[in-house]
Amino acid sequence: MIIKTQLSEKEMPTKFYNISADLKEPLPPVLHPGRKDPVGPDDLSPLFPMELIGQEVSQDRYIEIPEEVQNIYKLYRPSPLYRARNLEKVLDTPAKIFYKYEGVSPTGSHKPNTAIPQAFYNKKEGVKKLTTETGAGQWGSSLAFACNKFGIDLDVYMVKVSFNQKPYRRALMETFGARCIASPSIETEIGQKILAENPESTGSLGIAISEAVEQCVKSESTKYALGSVLNHVLTHQSIIGQEAMIQLEKEDEYPDIVVGCTGGGSNFAGIALPFLGKSFRDNSDIELKAIEPSACPSLTKGKYAYDFGDTGKMTPLTKMHTLGSEFVPPGFHAGGLRYHGMAPIISHLTNLGHISPEAYSQLDVFKAGVTFAKAEGIIPAPEANHAVKGAIEAALRCKESGENKTILFNLCGHGHFDMQAYIDYFDNKLFDDKYSESEIAMALSGLPSVG
Numbered sequence: 001m002i003i004k005t006q007l008s009e010k011e012m013p014t015k016f017y018n019i020s021a022d023l024k025e026p027l028p029p030v031l032h033p034g035r036k037d038p039v040g041p042d043d044l045s046p047l048f049p050m051e052l053i054g055q056e057v058s059q060d061r062y063i064e065i066p067e068e069v070q071n072i073y074k075l076y077r078p079s080p081l082y083r084a085r086n087l088e089k090v091l092d093t094p095a096k097i098f099y100k101y102e103g104v105s106p107t108g109s110h111k112p113n114t115a116i117p118q119a120f121y122n123k124k125e126g127v128k129k130l131t132t133e134t135g136a137g138q139w140g141s142s143l144a145f146a147c148n149k150f151g152i153d154l155d156v157y158m159v160k161v162s163f164n165q166k167p168y169r170r171a172l173m174e175t176f177g178a179r180c181i182a183s184p185s186i187e188t189e190i191g192q193k194i195l196a197e198n199p200e201s202t203g204s205l206g207i208a209i210s211e212a213v214e215q216c217v218k219s220e221s222t223k224y225a226l227g228s229v230l231n232h233v234l235t236h237q238s239i240i241g242q243e244a245m246i247q248l249e250k251e252d253e254y255p256d257i258v259v260g261c262t263g264g265g266s267n268f269a270g271i272a273l274p275f276l277g278k279s280f281r282d283n284s285d286i287e288l289k290a291i292e293p294s295a296c297p298s299l300t301k302g303k304y305a306y307d308f309g310d311t312g313k314m315t316p317l318t319k320m321h322t323l324g325s326e327f328v329p330p331g332f333h334a335g336g337l338r339y340h341g342m343a344p345i346i347s348h349l350t351n352l353g354h355i356s357p358e359a360y361s362q363l364d365v366f367k368a369g370v371t372f373a374k375a376e377g378i379i380p381a382p383e384a385n386h387a388v389k390g391a392i393e394a395a396l397r398c399k400e401s402g403e404n405k406t407i408l409f410n411l412c413g414h415g416h417f418d419m420q421a422y423i424d425y426f427d428n429k430l431f432d433d434k435y436s437e438s439e440i441a442m443a444l445s446g447l448p449s450v451g
């Protein structure tokens with residue numbers, strides 16, 4: 001009986017997969033925040049190295065993974081693929097459930113998959129320092145790990161509510177040599193402005209992005225890195241799905257349904273888009289399920305429109321599913337899913353009907369996570385609990401219909417740094433945080449107008 005499929009280092013994919021090459025309808029252009037016309041490389045070069053700007057607009061199906069990056073990947077890749085046989089039994093479903101486990105990385109999530117190549121390309125182009133933001137700390141700690149590997153300094157603006165709730169993530173960043181600043185901070189003009197208006201502000205990803213971007217553009221040899229949303233980030237994460245495809249092939253399996261949780265869309269893209277691209281190329285069917293929190297429901301309740309990526313309205317405008325860049329989601333525990341927008345590629349594919357989004361509340365999601373932990377022995381990150389919930393729901397639908405479908409989901413991280421969330425859940429202190437309808441309506445009424 002096979003439970004776990006391991007690949008050897010030699011079997012690790014050596015190229016990233018870029019879905020842009022297989023899109024029948026191209027992505028809408030990214031617009032300059034002031035001019036409202038399409039951005040060019042010169043607009044982005046203060047923020048990103050040229051190689052990443054090139055990948056952002058690349059139409060090449062495959063992009064070579066540099067050898068230096070492959071060598072660091074080998075610290076934790078290829079990651080294992082598991083068959084969740086115990087969970088199948090608990091659910092009494094005829095479905096087969098497979099999951100790819102990204103919790104084996106140095107920081108316990110999929111984020112190093114893009115942090116490592118981003119740090120590498122910056123180093124190659126002479127960058128001395130990076131700035132970034134982080135929500136729950138997953139991205140900040142992953143980039144801290146990668147920057148340390150390539151000798152780059154790093155300043156991380158961490159959303160204040162998480163900075164206070166998750167001191168261990170901060171310690172992890174500091175262990176790898178990064179500086180971690182609670183956002184909003186007095187180190188930037190936007191931070192000062194927000195604190196003047198609301199000294200009690202607990203921050204948001206949108207605010208932290210503004211701070212990191214502001215600090216980056218003020219300094220010559222400093223660039224900025226983003227852990228999700230952008231095309232090149234989704235491309236780097238394709239290593240997950242490509243590995244899963246090889247692993248499933250070894251077991252003579254192919255998924256009917258692929259499930260992932262969506263904050264900015266990168267881990268979902270990582271597991272799902274290599275399969276979607278293949279289905280485009282051979283005209284086959286595949287069902288993709290993007291699972292989001294019902295307290296920050298950008299795909300299911302947001303508007304598909306041009307919007308800013310940050311609260312300070314400094315970033316370029318992208319067409320995406322958005323709740324409005326001024327929307328501050330309630331403080332639920334899946335910090336990595338508290339973002340007002342969505343990756344333009346995921347939004348585009350959802351709009352074309354290739355992805356079906358589902359939203360679940362915090363309590364339902366933790367219940368699913370505990371069921372999974374008891375069955376399989378891994379405690380998922382609160383974000384990953386959303387993917388678990390989506391997979392369980394799909395398996396239960398198979399039970400109802402008697403279909404023995406194959407389900408693949410991404411267990412994008414472990415929850416070892418998030419045990420307070422589990423403590424709160426067991427103490428009945430977790431609530432189904434409701435977003436405020438009127439706040440979303442207000443944030444959406446402030447969407448920028450484009451010609």
Ligand SMILES: *Cc1c(COP(=O)(O)O)cnc(C)c1O
Binds near residue numbers: 261336
């Ligand atoms: C950051 C993070 C997410 C959300 O980001 P995506 O880009 O949607 O993947 C989800 N899960 C974990 C464990 C994360 O660290």
